[in-house]
Amino acid sequence: MGAACDPGRRLCLSFPPEQDAAVRRGREFTRRALAEWHLCAPRSRATPLLAEDVLLVTAELLANACLHGGGPRELVVEHLPGVVGVAVSDASPALPRRRRIEAGQPGGYGLLAVERIAVCWGTTVDASGKTVWAELLTTRPRWC
Template identity: 45%
Template structure:
């Protein structure tokens, strides 16, 4: 886990930009979007729906193959885990940001919590609960935590590879 890397803004269109241009389709939607989650009930399903719509807008869905479908499902699972962790361990999420850069998708969940998420070790597959960050670690290219200045709150981010 990397905990010191800053959250860079997306630097260009996603993997489908060339496909859309060559097919005569309109230019893909913006490369980043955010959703306020302050005081929202049902933050996890709302976050999944918001992310699913971004995946449709960016051409990741509908899936063209089993690999594309698996990549999109991984993104939705990681969103669920990050937002659930903020709900359970950090008094709720403040914001979800979803961005794309090249073939990488970045998810960021901000909260006011003081703790640091970490996969439970040793991981015990047969026991209920405690699998969220282990799942994130397994599915993502990289993930980490960026603390806010002043020590209150953080952003937990994760990066996933796009479909090839």
């Protein structure tokens, strides 16, 4: 499936330079991880499908790395009790920022979507670039 950082709970996918189809490759990697962890629940009207939310966040973080970070270096997908974490690293130290959304113009909604879907998200910067991460709940809060 990919290089396992911590078999079963933390899976890593490295991207070579000039990676074509990074978003598609990362989504498929994440889809297989979710299936391996039995987190691809059947569709329900009462709750959104966790897998679709995780895949959307993964695609947005990878697309941003492609568009603004010189391409992704690594994708990490992690399953902890109650949470799925997604992290994408790239070589750019520039922090992500939400673009001003202009009516009738495409783009600018990616980080807004991540912010609304994830329970939390953020950025870690180091000497080799940055990692943008997000965490999604695997279960709904009791009173929602």
